[in-house]
Amino acid sequence: MALTLYNYFRSSASYRVRIALALKGLSYEYVPVHLLKNEQLKPPFSEMTPAKLVPLLQDGDHVLSQSLAIIEYLEETHPQPPLLPAAPAERARVRALALDIACEIHPIDNLRVLRYLVHEMKVSEDDKNRWYRHWVETGLDTLEQQLAKSPQTGRFCHGDTPTLADTVLVPQIFNAQRMDCRLDHVPTVMRIHQECMALDAFKSTQPSACPDAS
Amino acid sequence: MALTLYNYFRSSASYRVRIALALKGLSYEYVPVHLLKNEQLKPPFSEMTPAKLVPLLQDGDHVLSQSLAIIEYLEETHPQPPLLPAAPAERARVRALALDIACEIHPIDNLRVLRYLVHEMKVSEDDKNRWYRHWVETGLDTLEQQLAKSPQTGRFCHGDTPTLADTVLVPQIFNAQRMDCRLDHVPTVMRIHQECMALDAFKSTQPSACPDAS
Numbered sequence: 001m002a003l004t005l006y007n008y009f010r011s012s013a014s015y016r017v018r019i020a021l022a023l024k025g026l027s028y029e030y031v032p033v034h035l036l037k038n039e040q041l042k043p044p045f046s047e048m049t050p051a052k053l054v055p056l057l058q059d060g061d062h063v064l065s066q067s068l069a070i071i072e073y074l075e076e077t078h079p080q081p082p083l084l085p086a087a088p089a090e091r092a093r094v095r096a097l098a099l100d101i102a103c104e105i106h107p108i109d110n111l112r113v114l115r116y117l118v119h120e121m122k123v124s125e126d127d128k129n130r131w132y133r134h135w136v137e138t139g140l141d142t143l144e145q146q147l148a149k150s151p152q153t154g155r156f157c158h159g160d161t162p163t164l165a166d167t168v169l170v171p172q173i174f175n176a177q178r179m180d181c182r183l184d185h186v187p188t189v190m191r192i193h194q195e196c197m198a199l200d201a202f203k204s205t206q207p208s209a210c211p212d213a214s
Numbered sequence: 215m216a217l218t219l220y221n222y223f224r225s226s227a228s229y230r231v232r233i234a235l236a237l238k239g240l241s242y243e244y245v246p247v248h249l250l251k252n253e254q255l256k257p258p259f260s261e262m263t264p265a266k267l268v269p270l271l272q273d274g275d276h277v278l279s280q281s282l283a284i285i286e287y288l289e290e291t292h293p294q295p296p297l298l299p300a301a302p303a304e305r306a307r308v309r310a311l312a313l314d315i316a317c318e319i320h321p322i323d324n325l326r327v328l329r330y331l332v333h334e335m336k337v338s339e340d341d342k343n344r345w346y347r348h349w350v351e352t353g354l355d356t357l358e359q360q361l362a363k364s365p366q367t368g369r370f371c372h373g374d375t376p377t378l379a380d381t382v383l384v385p386q387i388f389n390a391q392r393m394d395c396r397l398d399h400v401p402t403v404m405r406i407h408q409e410c411m412a413l414d415a416f417k418s419t420q421p422s423a424c425p426d427a428s
Contacts, residue, residue, distance in 0.1 A: 053318070069307075
């Protein structure tokens with residue numbers, strides 16, 4: 001079945017799904033939705049989804065939203081190679097690491113939240129940047145502690161093959177670097193980031209390699 | 215195996231897990247962690263988890279964090295009654311509805327985020343409340359549109375039995391009511407909330423029914 005990904009090169013939630021598709025070896029049509037031009041708020045995209053958020057994955061008649069739900073769907077429909085381990089407690093660890101980023105860091109620094117902070121709360125540009133860095137730096141510090149203290153951490157977040165957690169970690173590091181966040185306090189996170197970026201699935205789908213990159 | 219839940223009566227992420235445990239008919243030891251007294255930052259709790267967030271579920275040797283990862287774990291270890299449908303695209307819909315709340319509404323209005331807004335960004339109490347209501351009201355509006363337009367919505371968010379999505383929806387409505395958010399624009403959401411609250415699993419685990427409720 002033909003897959004179509006509606007996404008934006010710089011959206012880290014989009015990048016998560018691009019990595020998962022690449023790790024699974026799935027080809028897809030790439031449809032860019034330019035967030036800074038507010039294309040997500042206009043037809044045809046806005047009519048596909050009330051949430052008006054990228055990414056969306058279309059698989060035949062199914063239109064799927066929310067990056068983590070999309071990746072779980074890919075895992076269920078294309079199990080090889082697996083992005084989750086087999087044992088329930090290990091699956092829970094991988095999902096929790098992914099959610100430590102997807103729930104505790106990313107939403108607070110989302111573009112629409114930053115816009116609201118500046119336009120409605122009248123926070124200065126400097127304070128907005130401080131806000132951004134605070135949540136990234138403290139959130140990654142928590143992740144570092146989870147990863148550094150666990151014997152289950154391997155070459156990647158969990159063991160020696162990439163999982164759902166790595167598909168979420170790498171895009172967050174791209175954002176952190178673009179916003180000049182401190183990263184010297186998270187050596188395990190950065191080591192794993194490097195391991196990932198040595199793989200084609202992470203490298204070939206990075207923001208600068210996307211058709212809509214500018 | 216004995217289950218222990220570390221949680222706080224008013225934490226909506228905790229309430230999600232309490233509902234899931236009740237729907238699955240699982241008994242557990244209830245250990246309160248008082249967030250307003252910062253008990254999550256002190257031993258013994260702080261030594262169990264670098265993230266210092268509730269809820270945590272202990273199952274024998276396993277200490278599990280992140281409410282959605284915990285519920286997926288319960289689903290895998292205690293499949294009956296199921297909290298996710300069988301078909302991948304339906305599972306994806308339920309997970310996406312859960313993430314529409316867990317990623318797009320809840321994290322932005324988390325206690326630590328509100329504290330940072332007031333103490334570091336110097337936002338007034340009034341503006342903090344406006345911030346809170348903005349993300350709840352617009353986020354629930356998106357959810358309403360997802361639910362109202364889909365033939366897959368039934369008595370509950372997906373079909374006629376409660377799923378993961380309902381375990382996330384109900385706690386968010388409790389928060390919304392406590393903060394006097396507008397709810398007259400989300401009739402489908404509120405109808406489902408009522409359907410849920412007629413069930414003992416949702417009612418018996420609500421914040422006011424918890425041992426640590428004050």
